[in-house]
Amino acid sequence: EVQLQASGGGLVQPGGSLSLSCAASGFNFRSYTMSWFRQAPGSGREWLSVMVSSGPTFAADSVKGRFTISRDNAKNMLYLQMNSLKPEDTAVYYCAKYRVNRCVGDACKNANNYDAWGQGTLVTVSS
16 A cells, blocks of 8 residues: 655744655655645645656745755655745645656646645744
């Protein structure tokens, strides 16, 4: 059974940093593209960043330069380092597994192309 367990959320002040983790199991983690999404209250799910196996990474303009995705394939772990956090970053953050090994272009940003999701971890940015 494919399982994703996200953790690391919490309350942080504007300008602060937070690191999220996602523990994966039940599939060949190193072979699959993985992404982070978030969903703010009253909004749809927003794609943030993708990492293809041990290869390239891409990020949404809204978080580029502030958020960094990484993974440890030996530990089946996905990470999201978030710096310079803003109140508008407040949301529930999700890790997700792409439905096939690799994605291309805008397909990587489409939540419908992901077939497994973590339970979400809440990040609140507030003073």
